[in-house]
Amino acid sequence: RATLGVLGGGQLGRMFVHAAQRLGYFTAVLDPDAQSPAGLVSHHHIQTDYHDPAGLAQLAELSQAITTEFENVPAQALQALALTRPVAPGAAVVGIAQNRIEEKAHFAACADLAGVSCAPYAVIETPAQLQAVQAERAELLPGILKTARLGYDGKGQVRVQNAAELAAAWAELGGVACVLEKMLPLMAECSVLVARGWDGQVVSFAPQRNVHVDGILAVTHAYEGNMPPALADRAREAAVSIAQHLGYVGVLCVEFFVVDDGSAQGGLVVNEMAPRPHNSGHYTLDACDASQFDLQVYTLAGLPLPEPRQHSPAIMLNLLGDVWLNAGGGQREPDWRSVLSLPGTHLHLYGKAQARPGRKMGHLTITGPDVARVKAVARRAAGLLGLPGLDDL
Numbered sequence: 001r002a003t004l005g006v007l008g009g010g011q012l013g014r015m016f017v018h019a020a021q022r023l024g025y026f027t028a029v030l031d032p033d034a035q036s037p038a039g040l041v042s043h044h045h046i047q048t049d050y051h052d053p054a055g056l057a058q059l060a061e062l063s064q065a066i067t068t069e070f071e072n073v074p075a076q077a078l079q080a081l082a083l084t085r086p087v088a089p090g091a092a093v094v095g096i097a098q099n100r101i102e103e104k105a106h107f108a109a110c111a112d113l114a115g116v117s118c119a120p121y122a123v124i125e126t127p128a129q130l131q132a133v134q135a136e137r138a139e140l141l142p143g144i145l146k147t148a149r150l151g152y153d154g155k156g157q158v159r160v161q162n163a164a165e166l167a168a169a170w171a172e173l174g175g176v177a178c179v180l181e182k183m184l185p186l187m188a189e190c191s192v193l194v195a196r197g198w199d200g201q202v203v204s205f206a207p208q209r210n211v212h213v214d215g216i217l218a219v220t221h222a223y224e225g226n227m228p229p230a231l232a233d234r235a236r237e238a239a240v241s242i243a244q245h246l247g248y249v250g251v252l253c254v255e256f257f258v259v260d261d262g263s264a265q266g267g268l269v270v271n272e273m274a275p276r277p278h279n280s281g282h283y284t285l286d287a288c289d290a291s292q293f294d295l296q297v298y299t300l301a302g303l304p305l306p307e308p309r310q311h312s313p314a315i316m317l318n319l320l321g322d323v324w325l326n327a328g329g330g331q332r333e334p335d336w337r338s339v340l341s342l343p344g345t346h347l348h349l350y351g352k353a354q355a356r357p358g359r360k361m362g363h364l365t366i367t368g369p370d371v372a373r374v375k376a377v378a379r380r381a382a383g384l385l386g387l388p389g390l391d392d393l
């Protein structure tokens with residue numbers, strides 16, 4: 001039997017492994033953690049560092065083709081693997097997505113194609129650039145200073161009101177390469193999942209609307225009417241253009257802001273992209289006839305890509321460690337029996353032993369025959385678990 005390889009053993013890797021196994025593949029996971037969610041369920045688990053040449057050689061030896069689930073996988077690891085095996089997405093595009101400066105340059109380069117731009121921004125890599133921004137780019141304040149690399153879930157970001165706060169924030173972030181983005185008046189946020197094969201075939205999902213709490217995804221709304229149809233169409237076209245422009249192979253998620261520009265619907269601004277399946281696409285497991293992880297497997301294996309069809313409206317609630325901690329200092333499990341007695345609830349737990357605040361431990365997807373019933377169950381489930389982010393329901 002053929003084996004598909006994945007760099008990284010988190011929950012995204014675990015759900016990739018499940019999808020690959022359903023099609024009869026063996027899987028090989030490379031992750032240093034003996035208890036990694038994907039390593040625990042994979043046929044092969046190479047328990048070593050992403051830089052370890054012997055481990056990478058073993059992964060290549062075992063695998064027919066290799067993907068990644070871990071955003072900050074070292075580019076050298078992907079390059080080393082690509083010498084002997086198909087790797088998707090490739091080191092070059094992953095490198096772009098890992099660096100906000102390159103990522104924004106790429107968005108700017110395809111602005112014509114996509115018709116959507118990113119937030120006004122400036123690059124700050126040197127004290128001279130900091131001073132120039134302070135002196136000449138007052139329009140970027142108030143803004144958000146974001147490290148160019150290694151940020152996620154709102155980490156590595158500081159909100160700044162004025163030039164003095166900007167200087168302090170840059171020092172606080174260690175004077176590393178950053179971008180300063182203008183703070184935009186957000187009406188909503190959404191994301192689009194695109195899958196593109198080796199032969200250029202592209203399929204995509206309709207945009208899902210996302211609610212973040214404290215910089216972390218809390219709720220995803222995936223149903224018709226979750227956002228104005230004209231904006232949804234544009235976001236989807238923009239995401240497909242971005243994937244095509246990159247020559248991307250695999251599953252790509254592009255995040256967008258809906259910004260208050262005075263119009264009734266708002267304007268569309270591209271935020272960032274993730275070179276892998278995405279938390280906001282987890283509802284596809286239960287609400288669509290092909291999930292984002294199925295498409296990751298199909299793209300990697302070089303199989304034809306089915307145009308995914310959503311068969312149920314859905315709301316996804318992220319389950320962070322806080323839910324466990326609130327349920328009794330981490331000593332007790334949350335009340336799953338009550339949650340699962342609600343109709344249309346699909347509980348996914350990632351097999352992580354230790355609950356910590358903000359740690360992604362699982363998610364709950366609610367599907368149903370219509371949006372009203374999905375919302376009603378989501379509200380009740382959120383109430384039982386003490387989950388935030390559903391105020392607008």
Ligand code: ATP
Nearest residue numbers: 119144151152153154155181182183184212215272
């Ligand atoms: P992820 O976990 O999605 O990778 P991240 O740490 O890379 O997140 P961003 O997506 O850049 O961070 O920002 C996190 C959140 O902060 C956004 O989803 C949005 O709610 C808010 N935000 C970021 N940039 C801006 C902006 N320019 N104006 C207003 N809000 C913003």
Ligand code: MG
Nearest residue numbers: 151152153272
């Ligand atoms: Mg990000």
Ligand code: MG
Nearest residue numbers: 153255271272
């Ligand atoms: Mg983001």
